[in-house]
Every structure is written in C-alpha cells, then in structure tokens.
Amino acid sequence: MPFIENVSYSDLERLALERLTPALLSHGFCYVDGLLGDLAGSAVLDQVMEMHRSGQLQDGRLAGSIPGVSRKSIRGDQIAWVSGSERGCEAINFLLNLIDRLISVCASRLEDKAIRERSKAMVACYPGDGAGYVKHVDNPNRDGRRLTCIYYLNKNWNPKEHGGVLRIFPEGKPYVADIKPLFDRLLIFWSDRRNPHEVQPSYSTRYAITVWYFDSEERAQAKKRFRDLTASTEQQGSSSS
Ligand SMILES: O=C(O)CCC(=O)Nc1cc2ccccc2cn1
Numbered sequence: 721m722p723f724i725e726n727v728s729y730s731d732l733e734r735l736a737l738e739r740l741t742p743a744l745l746s747h748g749f750c751y752v753d754g755l756l757g758d759l760a761g762s763a764v765l766d767q768v769m770e771m772h773r774s775g776q777l778q779d780g781r782l783a784g785s786i787p788g789v790s791r792k793s794i795r796g797d798q799i800a801w802v803s804g805s806e807r808g809c810e811a812i813n814f815l816l817n818l819i820d821r822l823i824s825v826c827a828s829r830l831e832d833k834a835i836r837e838r839s840k841a842m843v844a845c846y847p848g849d850g851a852g853y854v855k856h857v858d859n860p861n862r863d864g865r866r867l868t869c870i871y872y873l874n875k876n877w878n879p880k881e882h883g884g885v886l887r888i889f890p891e892g893k894p895y896v897a898d899i900k901p902l903f904d905r906l907l908i909f910w911s912d913r914r915n916p917h918e919v920q921p922s923y924s925t926r927y928a929i930t931v932w933y934f935d936s937e938e939r940a941q942a943k944k945r946f947r948d949l950t951a952s953t954e955q956q957g958s959s960s961s
C-alpha cells in the first residue's frame with residue numbers, strides 16, 4: 721500500500737535541526753505533533769488496533785518479581801515487539817523509517833555521535849482499567865539506551881476523563897512536564913536518569929509505539945558486562961556443583 725510521504729526530507733531535516741535538537745539539548749525532551757498526518761497516522765493506528773484485536777499484545781514483563789506486589793500495579797501495559805517487516809506492519813515500518821531519519825539528523829549534532837542503532841519497536845496498549853506505569857527511569861544503569869522515542873496514537877484523548885498522561889520529572893528542574901498521549905504525536909527524551917517518568921492511570925484504551933536508540937559504545941560495554949557476569953555465574957555454578 722503506497723504511503724504518501726507527506727514530509728519531504730528538507731521538512732524533516734528542518735524539524736530535527738530547528739526544533740528537536742535544541743529542545744533535547746536545553747530541556748532534555750521534546751515532542752512534535754502531526755508527524756505523519758491523518759492518513760498515514762490512521763494507517764499506523766489501524767495496524768496497532770488489529771494487533772490488539774487479534775491478541776498479539778501480551779502483559780509487559782518486570783525485571784524481577786516482588787512478592788505480594790501485582791505486576792499490573794507496577795506496569796499495566798500489554799506489549800508486542802515488532803521489527804516492522806512483519807505482515808500487517810507496513811504502516812508501522814513507514815513510521816520507524818521516518819523516526820530513524822529524524823534521529824540520524826539529530827544524532828549528527830547531539831552530545832554524542834554514537835547513536836547508530838535502535839531497538840525493535842515496542843507496540844504498547846494500556847487497556848483502560850486504571851493501570852499505568854509507576855515512576856521509573858528507562859536506562860538507570862548504562863544499558864546503552866540513549867534516546868526514548870514514543871509515538872502516540874490516541875484520537876480524542878481527554879486527560880480529565882481518560883487520565884493516561886505521561887509525566888516527566890526532569891532531573892534537577894523545579895517543574896514536571898505533563899505530556900498527553902495524543903494521536904500522531906512523537907515524544908523524544910534522554911533515556912537516562914535525566915528523565916524519570918510515569919504513566920498516570922489510564923481509563924480508556926491507550927496505544928503507543930516506543931523505540932529506543934542506542935549509544936553504540938555504551939551498548940557494547942553493557943553487552944560485555946553481561947557476558948562477563950553470565951560467565952562468572954556459570955563458573956561459580958560449576959565450581960559449587
Ligand atoms: O507510554 C508512555 O507514555 C511511556 C510508558 C513507558 O515508560 N514505558 C516503558 C516500557 C518499558 C519496557 C521495558 C523496559 C523499560 C521500559 C520503560 N518504559
């Protein structure tokens with residue numbers, strides 16, 4: 721299905737240079753509305769809704785379980801990881817390519833030039849049962865994730881009625897930033913301790929697609945630490961058995 725590329729590269733480049741990069745450097749986060757336009761944005765929404773309808777979204781996992789604390793009270797999202805090449809993800813793939821182009825223009829001017837790779841896309845749905853996501857930092861311990869990019873898909877979202885606001889608590893700043901998860905809105909922020917954030921309880925179905933861009937050096941070091949850790953635990957395991 722051919723998509724109308726409603727933003728030429730120059731628009732995209734201008735958006736990245738004149739708005740996204742300065743905001744990331746001064747505030748540490750920024751968002752853009754009307755990224756794809758209604759036609760392409762709705763095509764992405766339709767594909768996400770079909771994934772939800774067909775049961776492809778599963779409960780988000782926690783790093784560790786806490787006895788007596790229900791997972792849903794910490795994070796109530798249902799997720800699926802997609803590369804974009806799957807059948808039925810063509811519009812999602814179009815979105816990911818556009819965000820890749822935006823970030824590659826930004827990366828050439830941001831504090832580190834090593835933003836070269838990204839995660840798969842995490843398609844997320846908060847089912848609207850009052851679940852949210854407690855305050856957290858995406859990358860508290862240098863796992864390689866540098867930028868968090870979240871594309872929201874929620875038409876006619878009214879926070880007074882539906883909640884679901886993403887609240888960012890910028891480190892060291894006297895204010896918080898309340899971001900409504902509005903349709904065709906792209907939010908970008910530094911993934912590390914500069915941006916603790918929470919999703920407030922959502923009372924309507926709330927869809928979003930997230931990708932994380934890695935700093936290649938930090939990612940390589942994190943992978944090495946993980947390899948060393950698993951090697952040493954296996955060694956201990958074999959020596960104690
Ligand atoms: O939907 C939003 O507005 C943001 C939700 C959010 O922070 N999701 C999220 C999801 C995550 C999944 C795995 C690992 C870390 C994660 C960190 N954050």
Ligand SMILES: [Mn+2]
Binds near residue numbers: 856857858917
């Ligand atoms: Mn997060």
